[in-house]
Amino acid sequence: MAGDAIVAEELTYRYGELVAVDHVTFNVAEGEILGFLGPNGAGKTTTVKMLTGQLRPKDGKATLLGMDVAKNVDKVQGEIGVCFEETNLYEQMSAVENLRLFARLFGIGRFDADALLRRVGLGGREKDRVETYSKGMKQRLMVARSLVNRPRVLFLDEPTAGLDPTSSEAIRNIIIEERKRGATVFLTTHDMLEADKLSDRVAFMDQGKIVALDTPHNLKQQYGKRALKAKVSTEKGELEDREVILDTPETSNDIQQLFSQEKVVTVHSEEASLEDIFIEITGRGLQG
Amino acid sequence: MNWQIVRALIAKDFKLYFRNRFFALITVLALVAYVVIYFVMPSMVDETLEMAVYAPVLPPILEQAGSQGLELVLMESEEQLKEAVIGGEYLAGVVVPPDFMDKLMSGEKGRLDVYFGTDTPEELQDSITVLLEEMAYLQTGQMLSVHVSPEVLGRDMVGIQIPMRDRLLPMLAVIILMMEMLGLASLISSEVVGRTVQALLITPMTIRGLFAAKLIMGVSLAFVQALLFMAVTGGLNQQPLIIIAALLLGAIMVTGIGFLVASGSKEMTTVMAWGFPALIVLSVPAFGVLAPGTVSDWVKAIPSYYLVDAVYQAANFNAGWSDLWNNLLILLGFDIVFVWLGITVLGRKLR
Numbered sequence: 001m002a003g004d005a006i007v008a009e010e011l012t013y014r015y016g017e018l019v020a021v022d023h024v025t026f027n028v029a030e031g032e033i034l035g036f037l038g039p040n041g042a043g044k045t046t047t048v049k050m051l052t053g054q055l056r057p058k059d060g061k062a063t064l065l066g067m068d069v070a071k072n073v074d075k076v077q078g079e080i081g082v083c084f085e086e087t088n089l090y091e092q093m094s095a096v097e098n099l100r101l102f103a104r105l106f107g108i109g110r111f112d113a114d115a116l117l118r119r120v121g122l123g124g125r126e127k128d129r130v131e132t133y134s135k136g137m138k139q140r141l142m143v144a145r146s147l148v149n150r151p152r153v154l155f156l157d158e159p160t161a162g163l164d165p166t167s168s169e170a171i172r173n174i175i176i177e178e179r180k181r182g183a184t185v186f187l188t189t190h191d192m193l194e195a196d197k198l199s200d201r202v203a204f205m206d207q208g209k210i211v212a213l214d215t216p217h218n219l220k221q222q223y224g225k226r227a228l229k230a231k232v233s234t235e236k237g238e239l240e241d242r243e244v245i246l247d248t249p250e251t252s253n254d255i256q257q258l259f260s261q262e263k264v265v266t267v268h269s270e271e272a273s274l275e276d277i278f279i280e281i282t283g284r285g286l287q288g
Numbered sequence: 289m290n291w292q293i294v295r296a297l298i299a300k301d302f303k304l305y306f307r308n309r310f311f312a313l314i315t316v317l318a319l320v321a322y323v324v325i326y327f328v329m330p331s332m333v334d335e336t337l338e339m340a341v342y343a344p345v346l347p348p349i350l351e352q353a354g355s356q357g358l359e360l361v362l363m364e365s366e367e368q369l370k371e372a373v374i375g376g377e378y379l380a381g382v383v384v385p386p387d388f389m390d391k392l393m394s395g396e397k398g399r400l401d402v403y404f405g406t407d408t409p410e411e412l413q414d415s416i417t418v419l420l421e422e423m424a425y426l427q428t429g430q431m432l433s434v435h436v437s438p439e440v441l442g443r444d445m446v447g448i449q450i451p452m453r454d455r456l457l458p459m460l461a462v463i464i465l466m467m468e469m470l471g472l473a474s475l476i477s478s479e480v481v482g483r484t485v486q487a488l489l490i491t492p493m494t495i496r497g498l499f500a501a502k503l504i505m506g507v508s509l510a511f512v513q514a515l516l517f518m519a520v521t522g523g524l525n526q527q528p529l530i531i532i533a534a535l536l537l538g539a540i541m542v543t544g545i546g547f548l549v550a551s552g553s554k555e556m557t558t559v560m561a562w563g564f565p566a567l568i569v570l571s572v573p574a575f576g577v578l579a580p581g582t583v584s585d586w587v588k589a590i591p592s593y594y595l596v597d598a599v600y601q602a603a604n605f606n607a608g609w610s611d612l613w614n615n616l617l618i619l620l621g622f623d624i625v626f627v628w629l630g631i632t633v634l635g636r637k638l639r
Contacts, residue, residue, distance in 0.1 A: 052490060092308065104292065
């Protein structure tokens with residue numbers, strides 16, 4: 001069984017009086033993808049900053065690959081890759097120059113920037129200045145930069161936010177490849193479908209606390225409601241929606257009633273989404 | 289400290305600096321402009337005073353005036369003299385009536401009309417009046433009943449006055465250093481605003497390495513340009529080692545100030561807003577060199593005074609280590625203070 005790549009114990013951070021992260025405890029196994037979800041201001045970024053050595057916890061302890069982050073910042077930062085939410089590339093340098101700079105900072109002597117750029121779909125534009133790139137291309141370069149040192153732990157903050165489907169898919173594929181390589185991925189996102197599709201487990205954070213942490217399947221089992229969605233035709237010939245909640249004592253009767261009393265046009269089952277579960281747990285949506 | 293990382297950061301900073309069209313252009317153009325300014329400035333000091341004279345009968349004493357540093361230019365009429373003075377050709381014009389000598393010889397009081405241009409300084413008007421009175425005494429043989437013992441305080445510059453362009457030299461060198469301070473501050477603030485520094489700090493690079501790179505980059509950019517300027521203008525012909533040492537210390541000082549400016553700035557506009565007041569204050573000692581007497585002793589409280597003074601004394605008066613060691617030592621003290629302050633304040637912002 002793989003050990004833990006990330007361990008957070010009672011991790012706490014305050015900005016003055018405001019408790020941004022409140023005694024958070026969790027672990028992420030090596031090779032696991034953890035989806036880290038929560039609305040803006042929930043404390044996700046502050047948590048990531050403590051895990052990556054950018055902030056020193058006020059209380060508690062963060063351990064990464066067995067090293068106390070606060071005491072071994074340099075060593076920890078040599079083993080991680082971080083892709084920030086906001087683009088922070090050297091725009092007046094080319095993609096190759098950006099990657100080579102970071103390779104030097106990681107002490108990598110022989111570094112094949114072209115191969116990495118081809119991998120993220122930027123082959124052919126590697127010598128162009130980043131300022132001429134589209135948002136999607138910049139985001140792919142941000143991901144590429146986080147992979148320069150072949151990190152054992154990869155922190156990705158909204159890596160697909162605002163991207164076109166092709167760019168998003170390319171980045172998702174890279175995340176899956178990195179997991180196959182053995183990297184642990186800490187994925188912060190607002191995209192519930194993405195989190196559901198990629199994550200082994202998801203953590204919901206709200207008001208500085210982890211309010212739920214489990215596999216998407218278990219969370220859906222525990223908090224979600226499966227439903228049967230149907231479209232029925234009325235006497236006037238118009239289509240209307242009907243919903244039957246599954247897994248309740250009344251389910252059988254409700255289904256029988258639907259088919260006997262209504263003219264059912266289409267029918268399909270629907271699982272609860274992670275967003276539904278977050279609302280169920282916190283009483284509010286993820287966009288807040 | 290990992291010097292491989294520091295080297296990579298320095299290379300990156302130079303690349304970014306010269307890829308910024310504004311800074312690349314301003315660096316090259318400013319250097320050329322300063323050299324041009326130096327060479328178009330007068331290289332000689334004209335110590336003679338030209339004065340227009342209309343005298344139908346020229347008194348003998350005025351004929352000898354040329355040897356006193358006073359050059360008299362004879363006019364053909366009083367009207368021509370007035371026009372020349374009004375036109376600014378001469379600072380003053382003297383009309384000597386035809387009977388002037390006769391009156392003096394007969395013991396009567398002679399009259400001289402002296403005309404001054406509107407912009408002739410009052411001190412000069414007084415001097416010319418006194419000079420004419422003295423010449424009248426000499427002419428009549430009645431010497432003043434006082435003995436004047438002239439003494440020049442400090443270096444006697446009669447005949448060896450410093451040409452304007454050599455007075456300008458330290459000022460231009462200091463401006464070059466300070467312009468680079470703005471460039472460095474802008475580069476740093478753009479890294480903070482663009483959050484690229486956040487990406488750097490998530491690597492094994494330390495904040496000490498980052499500051500080492502910025503310090504080396506800022507100092508070399510400022511120092512090399514100032515040195516180049518001094519070399520091209522012949523400013524290193526005397527006491528080159530002292531001038532190099534002073535410029536190096538000056539470059540370190542402006543880099544420290546650049547850190548401070550960057551810590552209070554968010555983009556180019558705020559860099560200018562903080563940087564220009566600093567630039568103006570640091571330029572004040574240079575004005576004291578350009579126009580002695582315009583600044584008082586408080587100028588010594590401005591750190592750049594010790595840089596300007598060291599460069600000026602060494603380049604123009606061949607002042608040596610024994611004359612300037614205290615300037616360089618004080619400058620070193622200011623370097624330590626500014627670099628420490630800059631690193632502390634900016635470091636807090638970066639963290």
